[in-house]
Amino acid sequence: MRMENLWFTARLRLRSILFGRRVERELAEELQFHLERKIEEGIANGLSPKEARYAAMRAMDGLEQRKEEMRDMRRIHWLTDFLDDARFAIRSLRHTSGLTAFVVITLALGIGMTSGSFSMVDALIFRPYPVSHPSGVVTLASTTHESNLDDFSYREYLDIRGKTKSYDGVIANAGMEAVAFSAEPAATPRIKGGVMVSSNYFHVLGVEPRLGRGFREDEDQVPGRNSVVVLGPDFWKHEFASDPGVLGRTIRLNGTEFTVIGVAPETFPGMQIFEHPDFYMPLAMARVFSTNPQKNFFDDRDDRELNVRARLKPGTTLQQARNELAMLAKNFEREYPKVNRSRGAAVYTQFEARTQEDLNWKFSVIFVILALAVLLVACTNVAGLLLSRARARTREIAVRLAIGAGRFRLIRLLLTESLIVASLGGLAGIAIGYGIVQWFHSKESIVVLTDLPVSLPFQMDTRVLLASLALSALSALLCGLAPALQSTRVDLVNALKSADVDVPGRKRLWGRNVLVVAQVSTSLMLLTASFLMVRGFKHGLLEGTGFAKDHLLMTSFDPRLVQYDAARSEEHT
Numbered sequence: 001m002r003m004e005n006l007w008f009t010a011r012l013r014l015r016s017i018l019f020g021r022r023v024e025r026e027l028a029e030e031l032q033f034h035l036e037r038k039i040e041e042g043i044a045n046g047l048s049p050k051e052a053r054y055a056a057m058r059a060m061d062g063l064e065q066r067k068e069e070m071r072d073m074r075r076i077h078w079l080t081d082f083l084d085d086a087r088f089a090i091r092s093l094r095h096t097s098g099l100t101a102f103v104v105i106t107l108a109l110g111i112g113m114t115s116g117s118f119s120m121v122d123a124l125i126f127r128p129y130p131v132s133h134p135s136g137v138v139t140l141a142s143t144t145h146e147s148n149l150d151d152f153s154y155r156e157y158l159d160i161r162g163k164t165k166s167y168d169g170v171i172a173n174a175g176m177e178a179v180a181f182s183a184e185p186a187a188t189p190r191i192k193g194g195v196m197v198s199s200n201y202f203h204v205l206g207v208e209p210r211l212g213r214g215f216r217e218d219e220d221q222v223p224g225r226n227s228v229v230v231l232g233p234d235f236w237k238h239e240f241a242s243d244p245g246v247l248g249r250t251i252r253l254n255g256t257e258f259t260v261i262g263v264a265p266e267t268f269p270g271m272q273i274f275e276h277p278d279f280y281m282p283l284a285m286a287r288v289f290s291t292n293p294q295k296n297f298f299d300d301r302d303d304r305e306l307n308v309r310a311r312l313k314p315g316t317t318l319q320q321a322r323n324e325l326a327m328l329a330k331n332f333e334r335e336y337p338k339v340n341r342s343r344g345a346a347v348y349t350q351f352e353a354r355t356q357e358d359l360n361w362k363f364s365v366i367f368v369i370l371a372l373a374v375l376l377v378a379c380t381n382v383a384g385l386l387l388s389r390a391r392a393r394t395r396e397i398a399v400r401l402a403i404g405a406g407r408f409r410l411i412r413l414l415l416t417e418s419l420i421v422a423s424l425g426g427l428a429g430i431a432i433g434y435g436i437v438q439w440f441h442s443k444e445s446i447v448v449l450t451d452l453p454v455s456l457p458f459q460m461d462t463r464v465l466l467a468s469l470a471l472s473a474l475s476a477l478l479c480g481l482a483p484a485l486q487s488t489r490v491d492l493v494n495a496l497k498s499a500d501v502d503v504p505g506r507k508r509l510w511g512r513n514v515l516v517v518a519q520v521s522t523s524l525m526l527l528t529a530s531f532l533m534v535r536g537f538k539h540g541l542l543e544g545t546g547f548a549k550d551h552l553l554m555t556s557f558d559p560r561l562v563q564y565d566a567a568r569s570e571e572h573t
Contacts, residue, residue, distance in 0.1 A: 089417040107425025110375030112432025120364040123457040132206030139353035151304040166321040167310035169204030194279035212262030229258040235278035302339040379478040380519040386483035418480025426472030
């Protein structure tokens, strides 16, 4: 088809969909115009008006037949039929508003619990890094017999960065630690969260600061020389009221003055799942922030505090990167056997790293499975209700079959009703899932209690919304297919005589029996799993420590956060 014809056809189809009544009226007027012209031609040829009209109608093969042919040429019959089915389904559901409301609420609870649980799994496992081209970012880890995801030391990071050729850049960051922040020298320090990062951190990740700049290479070469800091977006917003004049300002971190050189963008909350740093400091300032004062961060190869990531070069496979790092780890073991004995190295994708470092995703997967089981119970319950409703529509279905409606056409009509109900349930389920996610972020939730910038990453984003819509479509199929199939298997003669006729014999109960068995067995499984989980949590809370916890408080102090040096700290202990 030529482009001009394709464009004309597309415009015609779109116009037929959006302005259906106007198009139908114009079609009727056009055919009536041609009919009248043919009648006038017949009269001009000597025919009587009645004979001329009959000849014109026969030449045009009837107005209604010609209308159907022209509608078929638009190739939107499937859509118009669906819209007709939807309009009829809405009228039918309004007649049974009580049953419809109960079905919608039942599906909403199932879909809402499932979408809320999926938002947890998505945040913990599947959500990509908030950087450009996240699929190219991999995690480099030191491995031992006890751990598959251990950190590297500063010296090991420098060796990896300088001796590997599989990456466009290798970056490092320490874990987020408590930092004493004060905007003025005389102000009392407050606890915030900071992360030490390598100078190429923002450049390799492709993160452009919202204000100012990131770190330069020379700002990470001499220990303690360049006390500069990049602020996190939330910290800049809350502490400095989004003031662009913060650049060049001096703040105090752990008693040391730092100059603000940039602000990270809002799209970059950090590379960790739960932690959203308030500050980013260069690794060269490690002596101010290192959590292990007994070690020399810059020289001791066994002072492993750094998470290392890298961006693969285009054309480099993951296996090549793994082989190269494994060879480098063997060199470490050979050159420094005292601190690298039986220690290897591995390269992980985002999915592999997240499933290695955090076991919370396993509980989230269990919650998703249980939520799907709840949704299955809801669907079987709804299917049973729709089967009961189908018995009251026996005469209606029989009449439709008797006047020529195809069985597939009726199944599609009944499935359209189920789809509308499931869509309403899906919308209500999304609202319930959103409420669950918001509860995790509310003050009533005690899941996260800390002064550090830590929050739960659960949110109803596009991925979760698409999953909810998919669940709605699946629910429509699960709860509507069996009633639709069974409703169209009727004895026309008996059904037209009585509206209470069902399929005789055992066949009339097989569908309901299967649904009841599935519902009871799944409910029993849910009760058992819930009992085991509650008992496990109770055992962990009450019996996991091995000592009495009543009237016992535990706390820890870091005197450096209030500008106490080592000598002054010993005086007050």
